[in-house]
Amino acid sequence: MKISVVMGILFCSTMFGCGRQSDERFIFFLHNRFLEEHELNESHPEFGRTEYNEILEEFEKSGFKVISEKRNGNVNAREYAITVVSQIDSLISIGTEPEKITIVGTSKGGYIAQYVSTLANNPELNFVFVASFNNSDLDNLPAINYCGRILTIFEKTDPFGVSAVERKERSTCIISHFKEVELNTGLGHGFLFQPLKDWIEPTIQWAHGNYELN
Template sequence: MKFQKLFFSFSLTVLLSFIAFSQEKTPNEDQRYIFFFHNKFIEENDLNVAHPEYGKAEYNEILASFRKDNFIVFSEIRKKNTNAYDYAERIVKQIKKLLKKGVSPNKITVIGTSKGGYIAQYVSTLLANPDVNFVFIGCFRDVDIEEIPDINFCGNILTIYEKSDIYGVSAIKRKETSKLKVNQFKEIELNTNLKHGFLYKALDEWIVPAKKWANGNYTLN
């Protein structure tokens, strides 16, 4: 019951955010927006449950960090066993509504960690807008080229992976095989020694560059 209430609360927050935005006649030209997709562990467990190796997932802390820097953040705790492709299709429709309202595509950033990163990759593919920003975190393996051939990067792409993490490596191969336009592409290799657990935490090591990317700082200076 506690999980259901929490899920409803986050879903309601996202819904109310979209309703409020839809009522605006002219969006703030300087406002920037983030769509954040969490990892699979949060789909399957209450936020109070700690992963046996990586600890608790700091979902709320991650969102709070983005909001502290004045981003409007759209996020929710997904239902268990959410289909990544289907979910991405729904997000694409939401992003297109923002674009139709007059929001510049480079003011929109889609960020995903682990399974959420794969959702973000599908959004990149389906939206096919080279001016939207994307940050893929700990969500590429070399076998993806053969096992998930329908993903094509498109947009301003930042990938972040951890050297000790076997579930996320350099995604340069995906960039090279993608058939859509990539305006900007950059990769960051972290050395936290936290394995896949690095993305469970609200670490500056990945959040700070993600914010810079969302602010249009493609050199990350």
């Protein structure tokens, strides 16, 4: 298991200076459900292996400090989100500006990220929700309330390939930036198993504060 920055030790350390602002930008990456229930080298029967380490490396190559772990078992999305919010709060408490923190989630990880958005309730944080919205969520997950600078990425051939505009419009928090990117890779839900430029590049731009997306 690769953990770029170990979850749970984001306090005063040689890596994170205490009480001072830093130019470093952080990405919290939350992976999909399949990897949660399988080993790193196992392949999905349709989509292949989740290229988790390769995805983290793409973010690291772009200069981000990446905070991630391989979840194990069928974790509760909201409960897991609480632990992520705690890590975010720790970063902010030692001087990291919230606009330099981006929470990226794919599939189930995207749902965890949506709960992070709801619970953190911080309009300055950045979020990227990848393949993690279905119209039925409005009724089935009424507690989710988008808050922050929100980018959603979805694939035209994916059952979760729909706009989340209605969720955004039902949310009560300030959303100063909201953008959606619709892909057409033909890979269905499998597009997020790989570090495809189609979704990695807009994610990186968003995390760098480019809210217009080139």
